[in-house]
């Protein structure tokens with residue numbers, strides 16, 4: 001049997017909440033809002049009129065004209081796919097590829113929209129390139145050359161509640177993972193015929209371990225109506241930390257995976273385990289009301305609540321709870337309202353990792 005002329009499939013990638021308090025750049029939780037790439041490849045066409053043989057369409061968050069580029073050499077998802085393809089000497093998409101992006105993940109809110117875009121894009125490169133030998137752990141290497149911190153991409157790729165870590169690399173590989181992003185993922189991605197191979201990821205940059213999650217625990221995401229770019233939220237962090245703050249986080253990160261896996265959940269333990277001194281206090285300069293919300297929302301004052309933290313780099317607040325979800329969300333929304341910030345909220349559950357669903 002020859003290659004079918006029409007092929008279609010969907011790539012489904014969850015959003016994520018990274019850090020969960022003390023786990024800065026380590027812990028991630030995949031949650032039930034899914035980015036979908038609906039892909040068709042029409043091999044019957046002799047050539048394509050689209051750049052890089054790829055037509056990109058978009059619906060969902062940030063669908064105002066110009067917000068998400070539809071040129072495949074500029075769009076984050078197709079650039080991530082091209083990175084994988086070009087590392088395997090494929091310069092462009094197969095003729096003719098259509099990628100429809102359906103994205104309900106709010107942009108720049110700390111729910112891992114860019115992590116999901118990178119994971120889905122890397123998976124897209126694997127599938128359109130027929131690169132079946134790339135397993136998830138190798139795809140993680142590609143993601144890490146782009147996203148650089150493993151927590152949100154780890155959750156989006158593998159699903160569930162994960163701890164992620166980087167192993168020491170050989171000196172020549174260390175240099176490779178420090179190659180500027182502009183060389184790994186140039187924007188625009190360049191024409192089809194430069195022939196240049198991008199820097200390939202070393203093997204085994206990142207790893208993950210799955211933690212248990214108690215079935216009673218749900219995630220309430222309170223999403224303010226403004227964006228904080230993750231890059232900007234990383235710039236406000238100090239280069240050096242007081243030792244007592246580092247110890248504070250280490251004590252809590254040792255508790256967190258155990259506390260969130262225990263059924264029934266222990267609210268006091270979880271509340272303690274979700275505290276942080278490494279990123280939240282610095283990011284409050286970008287997120288008015290953050291510190292007061294984190295300090296004032298406790299299981300003692302709020303029935304059903306287990307703990308509250310900044311989701312990823314913010315500004316979304318993540319409240320873990322077993323009941324009274326709306327009341328918890330409304331209280332946080334009321335606090336943001338004092339700062340003239342409107343919010344929406346979603347009740348979410350842990351999600352599976354990235355899946356490819358063949359549709360034809």
Ligand SMILES: Nc1ncnc2c1ncn2[C@@H]1O[C@H](COP(=O)(O)OP(=O)(O)O)[C@@H](O)[C@H]1O
Nearest residue numbers: 076103107108109110111112113114117229230
């Ligand atoms: N589905 C998508 N398609 C293309 N680009 C995306 C998509 N999702 C996110 N991005 C890019 O990632 C940016 C947001 O990334 P970032 O600042 O890290 O915030 P977040 O916390 O949402 O990951 C968006 O402004 C956009 O440039």
Ligand SMILES: N[C@@H](CCOP(=O)(O)O)C(=O)O
Nearest residue numbers: 018025110111112230312313
């Ligand atoms: N550990 C990172 C996580 C960023 O996640 P995002 O969802 O905001 O992209 C950080 O805190 O900077």
